[in-house]
Each structure stands twice: as structure tokens, then as C-alpha cells.
Amino acid sequence: MNPTEERLAAIDQNFRAANYLGAAQLYLRHNALLRRPLAPTDIKARLLGHWGTQPGLNILYAHLSRLVQDTDADVLYVAGPGHGAPGLLASLYLEGTLGAYYPDLGPDEAGLSRFVGEFSWPGGFPSHVTALTPGSIHEGGELGYSLAHSFGAVFDNPDLLVACVIGDGEAETGALAASWHTPKFLNPVTDGAVLPILHLNGYKISGPTVLGRIPPAELATLFQGLGYESREVAGDDPATVHRALWETLDWAYDRVRSIQSGARTGGDVSRPVWPVIVLRTPKGWTGPKIVDGKAVEGTFRSHQIPIEDPETNPDHLRLLEEWLRSYRPQELFDEHGAARPGVTSVYPAEEHRLGRNPRANGGRLLKPLPLPELGAFGIDVPDHGSLRTESTSVLGRYLAELFRASARERNFRMVCPDETSSNRLQAVFQATSRPFELPILPTDDFLAREGRVMEVLSEHLCEGWLEGYLLTGRHGLFACYEAFIAIIDSMMAQYAKWTKMAREIAWREPVASLNYLLTSHVWEQDHNGYSHQGPTFINLLLTRKPDMVRIYLPPDANCLLAITDECLRSRGQINLVVASKKPMPQWLSMADAVAHCQRGASIWEWASSSDGPPDVILAASGDVPTREALAAIWWLRRELPELRVRFVNVVDLLTLDSRHNQASGMDERAFAELFTEDTDVVFAFHGYPGVIHDLTYRRPNPERFHVRGYIEQGTTTTPFDMTVLNQMSRFHLAREAIVRSARVFSRGAEARRKLDRALVEHHDYIRKHGRDMPEILDWNWTTTAGTAARPAHSGALD
Ligand SMILES: Cc1ncc(C[n+]2csc(CCOP(=O)(O)OP(=O)(O)O)c2C)c(N)n1
Numbered sequence: 001m002n003p004t005e006e007r008l009a010a011i012d013q014n015f016r017a018a019n020y021l022g023a024a025q026l027y028l029r030h031n032a033l034l035r036r037p038l039a040p041t042d043i044k045a046r047l048l049g050h051w052g053t054q055p056g057l058n059i060l061y062a063h064l065s066r067l068v069q070d071t072d073a074d075v076l077y078v079a080g081p082g083h084g085a086p087g088l089l090a091s092l093y094l095e096g097t098l099g100a101y102y103p104d105l106g107p108d109e110a111g112l113s114r115f116v117g118e119f120s121w122p123g124g125f126p127s128h129v130t131a132l133t134p135g136s137i138h139e140g141g142e143l144g145y146s147l148a149h150s151f152g153a154v155f156d157n158p159d160l161l162v163a164c165v166i167g168d169g170e171a172e173t174g175a176l177a178a179s180w181h182t183p184k185f186l187n188p189v190t191d192g193a194v195l196p197i198l199h200l201n202g203y204k205i206s207g208p209t210v211l212g213r214i215p216p217a218e219l220a221t222l223f224q225g226l227g228y229e230s231r232e233v234a235g236d237d238p239a240t241v242h243r244a245l246w247e248t249l250d251w252a253y254d255r256v257r258s259i260q261s262g263a264r265t266g267g268d269v270s271r272p273v274w275p276v277i278v279l280r281t282p283k284g285w286t287g288p289k290i291v292d293g294k295a296v297e298g299t300f301r302s303h304q305i306p307i308e309d310p311e312t313n314p315d316h317l318r319l320l321e322e323w324l325r326s327y328r329p330q331e332l333f334d335e336h337g338a339a340r341p342g343v344t345s346v347y348p349a350e351e352h353r354l355g356r357n358p359r360a361n362g363g364r365l366l367k368p369l370p371l372p373e374l375g376a377f378g379i380d381v382p383d384h385g386s387l388r389t390e391s392t393s394v395l396g397r398y399l400a401e402l403f404r405a406s407a408r409e410r411n412f413r414m415v416c417p418d419e420t421s422s423n424r425l426q427a428v429f430q431a432t433s434r435p436f437e438l439p440i441l442p443t444d445d446f447l448a449r450e451g452r453v454m455e456v457l458s459e460h461l462c463e464g465w466l467e468g469y470l471l472t473g474r475h476g477l478f479a480c481y482e483a484f485i486a487i488i489d490s491m492m493a494q495y496a497k498w499t500k501m502a503r504e505i506a507w508r509e510p511v512a513s514l515n516y517l518l519t520s521h522v523w524e525q526d527h528n529g530y531s532h533q534g535p536t537f538i539n540l541l542l543t544r545k546p547d548m549v550r551i552y553l554p555p556d557a558n559c560l561l562a563i564t565d566e567c568l569r570s571r572g573q574i575n576l577v578v579a580s581k582k583p584m585p586q587w588l589s590m591a592d593a594v595a596h597c598q599r600g601a602s603i604w605e606w607a608s609s610s611d612g613p614p615d616v617i618l619a620a621s622g623d624v625p626t627r628e629a630l631a632a633i634w635w636l637r638r639e640l641p642e643l644r645v646r647f648v649n650v651v652d653l654l655t656l657d658s659r660h661n662q663a664s665g666m667d668e669r670a671f672a673e674l675f676t677e678d679t680d681v682v683f684a685f686h687g688y689p690g691v692i693h694d695l696t697y698r699r700p701n702p703e704r705f706h707v708r709g710y711i712e713q714g715t716t717t718t719p720f721d722m723t724v725l726n727q728m729s730r731f732h733l734a735r736e737a738i739v740r741s742a743r744v745f746s747r748g749a750e751a752r753r754k755l756d757r758a759l760v761e762h763h764d765y766i767r768k769h770g771r772d773m774p775e776i777l778d779w780n781w782t783t784t785a786g787t788a789a790r791p792a793h794s795g796a797l798d
């Protein structure tokens, strides 16, 4: 639609009003509408917030509102520079959204004064966008994720258009740089669209931006190379920019719709060239031009608080008053403090306003997944441990069924950095594919235009896409190599902060949990070596709020199924599941696995002595530790039958937790039933031993826990040697069990010598033969040594 002078004028009024309120929030505790001359006592005690990015966010909010008014489009606004919160809040206040969520922020002088006075004030809105901000799924505190979140939001949301404002500094981050490639994985028929708007104000905190300083033609070429068509809106005269931005937004919107209709009804299968807008306007635009002799508008100096000391410096106070009055607030707000009709006429009907988009409160839209019956996918376990299989292959069949069952609703996706097959989850490809818009060759596997397994070799993108998908009301799973998930630790931490805050907000409904499946784990890196060993994510999760995190270490395939089912049912949590992808002994029937997983930790009676109180408890958490601990018990039964051992398996790690008065852990009685109050516990753990000490330090006699786990020893060697190098092998565990058992310690001297010899034999054997000893490879709980079949080789490892 062509711009009219009247509507352009209204947009400008709106822009001025948002700029005014944005600046006022930074400074004014009182006198929000400048009804009287500005006084030092009006100024906030501490000036906390950012100005520079606000005008760009504000002008875009006004113009996008106009676009929605004209098109009824379903638009979600994502502000990459979340430090521009006062700008976004100003628009949300003006459009009436804040008042709808927070009734004391209504459109009158009292509401406006409270709104302005309480920003960045204890108890008020924080300085960044947060879960408290209606209409938002993106904090933008830690920069880099706006575009990935936006694309995540539009997957399987064909009607949605996300307008994503990207800071030109933010665009320097690795995560953002990778995100530009997402259209290569985006299907124009089944997915919605993202309109990236590069907010090219030229500066970051204290320096120029790369994209701001390269010549405009080079920038256009960059976007062309990334597969986009870009148009630039540039200028520092608002009237000129309004007209150009209006027309450019119309151009971009028409491009999006014509790509979509071409693909959806015109049968166009060519690869779309999506539009990008570059908004090249000064940082701190319309703000103070010069302060203390230094240029501020259009420079990095406008980034945060452009006039620093209005409370005690009269010149600064005067400059601030001039700046605020330059927006002519009396023209923008009436005598009751309400925004005048010109200001608010840019907004569409209430339900279409940017701040009201229901996708931003995804929990309200969430539908439970049609989860497959566990019984149909659990494996038959004839006895304890003689069957060996890849647990993740079993899970792959379950997930394939989930993809089939959710095909109509399209509300489940997997993300993975190129490892679905390597992680033995390839059964999912019988139900869906990996979407890919680039040429697909006959030699490629499992690629198609459309699919719900998102594979890209960027953990950042996987995480960002999934977060956007979850926050807009869908479900998902992130499958990753264990060592490399730590790449996105910081993103997970930010997501956890968002979730923690969202939980405290009555109007935000919980979204589906963020689920991680980590495989190719630390104990199966004999082929890759040290660089691929890193169980750190467990430690990182332990720093999050204990009531929103679960850490699961299923010992076998049926437990993996039971745990995955539980994770996919849960809401508002971060769930970590660590499971091997290699052939491993299978211990529990499906029914036993469900019962064990429900308890979280239990005594495995069949592996425990029944003739009196235990001399020592062997505990394990993790599939390889479980195998080693059971092999240790098996060895002890043969060599030292009088030693009474109890075996405890811990599948839900935080059942051990005693750090927070059992906020997430089992109670003292349940703990004592498993571990007694004073018996020594030799604990074989998947990750760093300190984790178990951290969790149990308030349990009775915590010094009786002797933990073996990963101690940063690794190289390319045999699988069993990994456990030996880290002193968690069956031989080490058996030896420690004898040492910790006062009753049989002295009678165990010969057994201990045998264990020492076994370690020497192992050392010599692997150096001579390049593989583990037959008694290790053939070991089987249910038979005597040497009689079980060797496991089939699992094929190529990655
Ligand atoms: C990942 C990350 N690194 C550093 C920062 C600190 N920081 C806050 S704002 C900012 C500059 C952002 O520049 P830009 O994206 O261009 O935003 P704008 O100019 O619109 O303020 C930086 C470096 C951050 N928030 N996140």
C-alpha cells in the first residue's frame, strides 16, 4: 500500500513517542511527562540502560505495526539487541499490551509515570528484554541467537512471519554468522518465513562494526552470496527514512508472500531468494549530538547512557531536558497522560498487535505428543546382560514412530550436528528426512525438501533453532556428541535463566522441556581419543536451578526408552540423557526398567548378596560404569565369595542430591534404604568424580563415598583401556571394594594381588595385540568367563 502523508506523520509521532519514553525510562524517576522544568531530584539514583539501539528498534516497531495493519499478517517481533528493552517496552506500553498484562501500567499519567519511573529500578522491568516482556521469545542479553530463535519459531508454522532485528555487532558472533544459512533448511511450503533486518547503526559498545564499515556494495554482495536479496534503507532524516522503510517493508513482504504462494500453489520448487533489509541509521539517532565536546549521536558513545551526570552537572541536566523536549511530549500525550490518537493509530487491531502474538507464549499452544507405547519398542531381555545391543538404535525405532504419529500435527523435531546416523538413531529416517533446499545428489542419504530432522554442523544453530521451536509451543530433542554439547553451554544457561523467570510469571505457561540426548560419550572415544572426551555438561547443568534440571544416565536400552518417554512428557525442564551408542549388555526388562526409572535409583537384588548386611556397596551411574561395576561384582563373587556386596544403580542422578535440603533429591529414609548410613560405597560414575561428592556431601557420613569416574585420561586406545586409564575398570572397582570392606580386607590380599596382575596383563596384552583381552571382550554376567560369544563388531565408528 502506498504511504499517505497522514499515515507517515502518524508513524513519525509514534517513533517520537517511543523514543521519548525510551529515553525517559533511562533517566526519570519523577516528572515523566515534563510537566514542569526538569530538576536534579527527578533523576534516577543510578542510570542503567542503553539508548543507542532504541531508535532503530522503535522505528521498526512502528513500521511493522503499519504493515500488519495493512496485511493482517501474523508477525512476531524479535529484537536481537535485547539491551534496547526500554525501546521495546515503550512500544508495548503505547500499543496497550503492557497495560493488558500489568494493569497498573495503563494509558494515563499514573500508569505512564510508574512505567517510566520503575524501569531498571529495583522491582521494575530489568534493563534487557526478559520473559517478563509480553510478545517476546528472545532475551538478547547474550548476543548472537536472534536469527536462530526466529527460524526455530517459523519451522512448522507456515503462517508465521518473524521480523528479526539483528544488531550489526551481534552479526559478528559465530552463532549469528551461521544462522544466515538457515533458509537452506527451511521449506517454504511447510515453514513460515523470517525477515532479517540488519540494524546497521555502525557501532558496538566502543568500536565500529565490521558490517558497518565494509562498503554497502560489499555488504549487498555478502548477502547475495548467502542466498538473499538485500535492500538498504539509509539516512538520518526521519521523514526520508519513513518513506523508504515503508516501501522497503512492502517490497520484502511481497517477496515473502510471492515465494510462499509460488511454492505452495504454483508448484515452484526452485530455491527461494529471501529478502533481507539493511537499516543504516545513526546509533543513538535523535539523541544528543554533542556532550562535553564529544560527538555522541552516530557514534559508539550513544551506546548506553549518552548524558552521564544530569543529577549533579547542570550542563548535563540542561542537555537532557533539551533532548527530551525535542520530541515535543505535549504533542504526543494528552492532559491525562494518554498517548494521542495520532501516536496509536499505527497499531493494528488488538489481537494482531506485535506484543500480543500468541506464539510468544508457546506453553498456551502446546499439545502433548502422541508418544508411542513403550511396550511395543522395548526389547526382550532374556536374562541379565547376555544380550548386547546398541541402546540408541532401540531409541531410534521409538523416535521413528513418534515422527510418524506426529506427522499431521508437525510439532516434534530433532536437531543434531550431523550425527543422527553416527549416533545410531538412523531408524528415524524411515519416518522423516533431513530438510535441504540445496541440490540433492543420488549419492546422498536421507535428504529431502521436507523433513523434521534438522542437521547442520553448528551446535549453536541446533540449540537456537530448538529453543525457538520450543518457545513457540512445540517439542524437540537435541542429539549430540557428549564432548561437543559444551559448545552451547552458555546458550543453555541463558535459556535456563529465561525459563526460571518464565516460571515465576503467572501468564506464561510452561513450554515443553529442552531435551538433550548425549551419546558418543566419554567412554566410547577409544577411536577418536582425548579431544572427544568431555562429560562436562553434567557439571554445567548442576549450576542451574536444581528444580528445573534432570540428569539421566540410563544403564540400558529399555531404561533409555523409559527415560525418553518421561522427558518428552515433562514441561519447563532441562533434561539431559547420556547413553552409549555401542553394543552394550542389556540388563532390565521393559517393566523392570520402567519401575527402576520411576524410582530413579534402586538396589538390583539379582546382583546383590542376600546373606546379611552388605560389607560394601557398589554403585553405578551410567552404562559403562554399570557394566564395569557388575563385572567387578561378578569377579568378586568368584574370587572372594564371602564378601557381601550390594549393587545400587542410579539412573536419575539428582535423586542423590543433598545440596538443597533435598529440593530435588530423595529423602533421607529412601537414601538410607539404598546406601545405609555408614557402609562404604564404591561409586562408578560416568562423569567427573567430584559430581557425586558434590551431590552427597550432606548425606550421612559422606566421606564413605569413594568415587571412580573420568579423571581426564584419554587417548586412542582400546575401549576397556579407557576405563583402566581412568581407574574405573572392573579391576579397580573390585580392588577398591575389598579395600573398603573392613570385615574381609585381610582375607582379600590374594584377590587384590590377582587384580593387580590382571591390570599388568591387560597393559601387556593390548600393546601386543591391539585389542582387549578375550576375558574382557567375552565377559558376560550370566555365564562363566570365556564361554560367551564375542559381540558383533558394530560397524564404522564416527
Ligand atoms: C555474546 C555477547 N558478547 C558481548 C556482549 C556485551 N555487549 C552488549 S551490547 C554489545 C554491543 C552490541 O552491538 P550491536 O549488536 O551492534 O547492538 P547495538 O549497536 O544495536 O546496540 C556488546 C558487545 C553481549 N551482550 N553478548
Ligand SMILES: [Mg+2]
Pocket (backbone or CB within 6 Å): 167, 168, 169, 199, 200, 201, 202, 203, 204, 209, 283
Ligand atoms: Mg550496532
